[in-house]
Structures are given as C-alpha cells and as structure tokens.
Amino acid sequence: xxxxxxxxxxxxxxxxxLQPASYDIWDKKYRLKSKxxxxxxxxxxxxxxxxxxALADPEATAEKQKYWYERFLWALRRGAIPAxxxxxxxxxxxxxxxxxxxxxxxxxxxPDSMDGILEKVHEAGLTLKAGxxxxxxxxxxxxxxxxxxxxxxxxxGPLSFMDIYDKMCFTVSSAxxxxxxxxxxxxxxxxxxxxxxxxxxxxxxxxxFNLSLLITDEFMSAVESDADWPxxxxxxxxxxxxxxxxxxxxxxxxxxxxxxxxxxxxDGLVACRIYGHLRARHLWDMIMxxxxxYAEPGFILIDRVNEMNNNWWCENIRATNxxxxxxxxxxxxxxxxSINLTKFVSKPFTSEASFDWEEYKEVVRVxxxxxxxxxxxNGLPLQQQRDEIARKRRHGMGFLGLGSTVTMLQMKYGSKxxxxxxxxxxxxxxVAGWEMGLSLAKEKGAAPIMD
Numbered sequence: 393x394x395x396x397x398x399x400x401x402x403x404x405x406x407x408x409x410l411q412p413a414s415y416d417i418w419d420k421k422y423r424l425k426s427k428x429x430x431x432x433x434x435x436x437x438x439x440x441x442x443x444x445x446a447l448a449d450p451e452a453t454a455e456k457q458k459y460w461y462e463r464f465l466w467a468l469r470r471g472a473i474p475a476x477x478x479x480x481x482x483x484x485x486x487x488x489x490x491x492x493x494x495x496x497x498x499x500x501x502x503p504d505s506m507d508g509i510l511e512k513v514h515e516a517g518l519t520l521k522a523g524x525x526x527x528x529x530x531x532x533x534x535x536x537x538x539x540x541x542x543x544x545x546x547x548x549g550p551l552s553f554m555d556i557y558d559k560m561c562f563t564v565s566s567a568x569x570x571x572x573x574x575x576x577x578x579x580x581x582x583x584x585x586x587x588x589x590x591x592x593x594x595x596x597x598x599x600x601f602n603l604s605l606l607i608t609d610e611f612m613s614a615v616e617s618d619a620d621w622p623x624x625x626x627x628x629x630x631x632x633x634x635x636x637x638x639x640x641x642x643x644x645x646x647x648x649x650x651x652x653x654x655x656x657x658x659d660g661l662v663a664c665r666i667y668g669h670l671r672a673r674h675l676w677d678m679i680m681x682x683x684x685x686y687a688e689p690g691f692i693l694i695d696r697v698n699e700m701n702n703n704w705w706c707e708n709i710r711a712t713n714x715x716x717x718x719x720x721x722x723x724x725x726x727x728x729x730s731i732n733l734t735k736f737v738s739k740p741f742t743s744e745a746s747f748d749w750e751e752y753k754e755v756v757r758v759x760x761x762x763x764x765x766x767x768x769x770n771g772l773p774l775q776q777q778r779d780e781i782a783r784k785r786r787h788g789m790g791f792l793g794l795g796s797t798v799t800m801l802q803m804k805y806g807s808k809x810x811x812x813x814x815x816x817x818x819x820x821x822x823v824a825g826w827e828m829g830l831s832l833a834k835e836k837g838a839a840p841i842m843d
Contacts (some may be wrong), residue, residue: 410436422479426487439479440468450768460761469760470751470810471735473792475728477523478766485771492771496525496713496726497571500776501649502532504628504678509533509553513560516574518773520564524725525573525714529803530554530634532649535583535625535667550578551587554598560601573714576601577692580611580675581646583623583667589678592688602714603678604690614672621672624664626654637663649710672681691718703784718788725778727787729763731755733797740800747813753824760828763787775778785839789825791817 410418415436416800424432433439448461449635459614468474474482481491502512534540537550554576561572575597578588580690588605591598614621617698626648627635632655637641648654648662655663682688697709697719717751718726734740736748736755767785772778794817798810 401591406420422476424480424484424487432487439471440465443474443479443481444468444762446769447478447762447765455692458586463758464762467755470755471732472755472759472762473730473732474763475579475726475730478729481523481771482766482769486669490526490771490773492522492523492773493766494522494524494725494727494772494777494781496527496715496718496720497766497772497777498711498713498720498722498724499526499528501652501710501720502528502530503652504533504729509556511708513557515774516557517560517564520561520572520774522771524772525575527575527577527711527713527720528557529577529579529606529710530588531577531579531582531584536587538625549584549587550582551584551591551736554591554601557601558598562637570633572600574601575604575712575714575716577604577606577711578689579606581622581624585623586670586678589675589682589689592686599783602690602716603688604692604712604716606692606694606710609693609695611672615676617670618673620669620673621769623667625667627663627665629653631665632663635663635665643668647708649708692716692719703786703841721780723774724786725770725772725777725781727763727766727770727781728790729758729787730790730792731785731821732793733791734793734800737797737800743802745801747797749816749820752817753820756824757819757828760787760825761791761832763789764832783840785841789821791821 406611418436419431424442426432433442444461444464448457448464450458451457475495477495478489478493479691481488481493484491493700499512499516499519502508509670516526516528518769530550530553533550533553534547536551537546538549539545540547557574559574561574564572578585580586585605588603591603601843611621613619622644624644624646627643630653635656636641643663645657646664647660647663648664651662657663659723679691683691692712694710698704701707701709701719703721707724709719709721712719713726718728720726731748731752733752735754737745738748739745764785764787766787767781768777770781772781794814796803797804798813803810803813833842
C-alpha cells in the first residue's frame with residue numbers, strides 16, 4: 393500500500409486504488425444487479441453513470457438533460473457521494489420499482505388510539521419495504537396502567553407497542569438485503585421514562601431500534617438545581633372532570649405534538665396530568681448509567697433543535713432519522729450526500745500540498761442541483777411523505793475525509809491551522825450551496841413552502 397501511495401504522490405495526485413473492502417461494499421450494497429444476481433453495473437464508474445442519468449432526467453429539456461448528465465457525472469467522479477439509497481436505487485426502477493432514493497424518514501405523529509397506532513405500523517412497514525429507515529416519537533402514547541375508557545381496561549403502555557414496531561421491522565427487513573433501521577424517541581417527562589431508559593437491559597428487546605430521549609431545557613434546569621421533576625401526560629377531553637385544571641399540584645400546561653382530543657387553552661398549551669415526581673438528578677444519573685453500560689438511550693436537546701431549525705415557523709420536530717443526525721418533522725425525509733475532501737488535494741504529504749478550493753466549490757454547486765433533482769425521483773411510498781419533500785425540498789450536504797485531508801496537507805489534526813481549514817470548508821460549502829439554491833429558485837421557481 394505504501395508503494396501505491398508513493399507512486400500517486402510522485403504524480404502529484406491524491407488517488408489510491410480502492411481497497412478490497414471498499415470494492416466488496418460497493419458490490420454487495422450499491423451495485424445494481426438483476427433479479428438473478430447478475431451485475432448490471434459493470435464497474436463503479438457505470439454506477440456513477442446510472443445515477444447521473446437518473447438525476448439528470450428530471451431536467452426540462454433534452455439539451456439540459458445531456459448537459460447536466462455530464463456535469464453530474466463529473467461531480468460524482470470528483471468526490472460527490474450521494475447517500476446510499478440514491479446510489480443503490482436511482483435509475484434502478486426496471487429492476488426494483490418499489491424502492492426509494494431516500495435513506496430515512498420520520499413517521500407522522502402516532503395518535504393515542506389503537507387505530508392510530510396500527511395505521512402508523514402499516515405506514516412504517518411500507519416505508520421500510522421501500523428501503524428507508526424511519527423514526528417515531530412514542531411518548532404520545534398514554535402511560536402504562538392508564539385507563540382506556542373505550543376498552544374498559546388499562547393500557548399496557550408505549551413500550552409494549554414499540555415491541556410491535558420492532559417485530560414488524562425485523563420481519564420486513566428479513567425479506568431484503570438491508571437491515572431495517574428505526575429510531576424511537578421519548579419525552580423525558582413521560583411517566584414511563586424510567587422503563588424507556590432501561591428498555592435494552594432486557595435481552596433481545598427492541599433490537600431493531602435506536603433509542604433517544606427528548607431532553608428539554610426545563611429538565612436540564614431541574615438537574616442543575618436538583619429539583620423535583622414532574623412526570624406528566626395530557627388530559628383527554630373525556631377525562632377533564634377527573635382533575636382540577638386550576639390546581640398546579642394536579643395539572644401543568646405544556647406544549648404537545650397534537651391538541652386533538654386533549655384539553656387545551658387559547659395559547660395552544662395542553663393540560664397535562666401530573667402522575668408523580670422524580671428527583672431530576674436521580675433520573676439524570678439513571679440515564680448516564682444506562683448510556684455508559686448499553687450506549688442507549690441517546691440524548692436529543694429537543695428545544696435547541698427547534699430553536700435552530702430554519703423552518704421553526706411551520707413545523708415542530710419531535711423525532712430524528714435512525715442514526716440521530718437528522719431531526720425531521722412528521723413525514724419528513726432525509727435527502728443527504730457527502731463530499732470526499734481528499735479528492736481536492738494536490739501533491740499530498742509534501743511541502744507543496746494544496747487544496748483546490750475552486751473545484752471544491754464547483755462540486756458543491758453541481759451536487760446541490762443533483763440532490764435537488766432527487767426530490768423528483770424520491771420513490772417514497774406514502775403520499776404524505778411525497779407532499780412533505782416536494783413542499784420544502786430540503787436536503788443536507790456534509791463532508792468526509794477531513795482527518796485524512798488535513799494530514800495530506802501536512803497539518804497537525806486539531807492545530808489552529810487545521811481548525812481554520814475546517815471552518816473554511818464548512819463556510820464555503822454553505823455559501824456555494826446557497827448560491828446554487830438561489831440560482832435554482834430563479835430558474836425553476838422557489839419551493840412551494842415559500843408561497
């Protein structure tokens with residue numbers, strides 16, 4: 393391997409041949425094959441060609457399709473890396489017509505009813521079948537032991553319904569080559585929060601899930617002051633006579649993902665019955681111990697997520713994609729891609745090493761248009777998902793190979809110089825993406841959300 397690298401350096405290039413593991417991953421996960429298992433993509437470059445063709449086809453004219461096919465193919469060869477479902481499924485409809493180019497989604501809000509729970513299981517099954525991961529919030533379901541007036545019985549709680557989603561995911565994913573992926577989020581003030589924190593201590597339970605707590609600023613303040621922490625759930629309109637809505641010892645008023653069937657005020661806050669209290673630091677310690685021992689649950693600062701969301705004015709985020717890096721609103725979708733920074737280094741590992749900033753920014757611009765076209769070929773199975781992605785046309789772009797790149801540029805990782813380089817990488821990506829976004833709005837019209 394060192395000989396290969398030195399030969400590349402002597403030519404002033406940053407390229408090295410693919411390692412066998414990389415080739416194996418492409419062959420097993422992203423290479424298009426027929427139903428008989430015969431390769432359709434003869435090489436990785438043919439995979440690039442398939443993807444570039446599929447994402448250029450939404451362009452308005454044959455001339456534009458030809459032009460942007462060539463530009464998209466150039467960007468793919470120069471370090472643009474679409475997310476896995478794009479690479480796997482774009483241009484593959486002739487071989488797998490029911491698949492999506494979207495990696496991950498978030499479910500619609502799960503209603504606290506049997507119909508609602510099972511409807512979302514059905515929607516999730518279709519989503520997973522299409523190759524997408526999915527996230528849900530389960531703290532919209534009433535706590536274990538709460539009375540269900542329609543059934544004349546007490547509910548088994550949200551964790552028991554999560555088991556249904558878990559088994560569904562395991563069953564659907566077993567029919568394909570990709571393991572199903574799910575995220576379950578849960579409000580830190582829900583009465584069953586301790587059960588959620590401890591869920592994965594039970595062998596074999598919720599193994600198709602990643603788990604994350606929705607941590608509020610209010611909870612963090614309670615931890616800091618070592619205060620009592622109330623465990624609450626909304627008061628159903630059928631139960632409003634069972635509590636004194638004016639008694640702060642029985643009821644607190646809070647924001648909630650839905651007001652349907654719940655007691656609410658004109659300011660939009662929902663009445664939540666207090667089921668009990670915990671010392672906030674005790675709950676904090678329980679979370680930290682579980683995270684240390686089992687790496688679960690994760691930790692989502694949900695108030696900060698919504699404060700920093702550019703679309704705060706039209707959506708409320710309560711869940712993320714399965715790996716937690718993309719918070720999304722109900723029926724939102726993860727349309728992602730990354731850029732390989734090592735592709736832009738000339739004369740690596742030498743005193744003359746340099747980074748091609750202009751080519752980097754041009755790849756970002758072209759990649760932005762490419763990802764925007766994925767909206768047109770999203771293949772999402774639910775109408776609500778298709779409506780959401782078409783209305784906002786959101787996509788995310790990141791970068792990879794940062795550590796390798798700063799090393800190739802003879803910088804020490806973590807040095808002042810490398811931090812300034814990283815800042816410029818992020819800033820130039822943002823500005824170049826915005827430039828293309830404005831250009832697209834002028835050429836094709838703004839996203840419907842701007843109406």
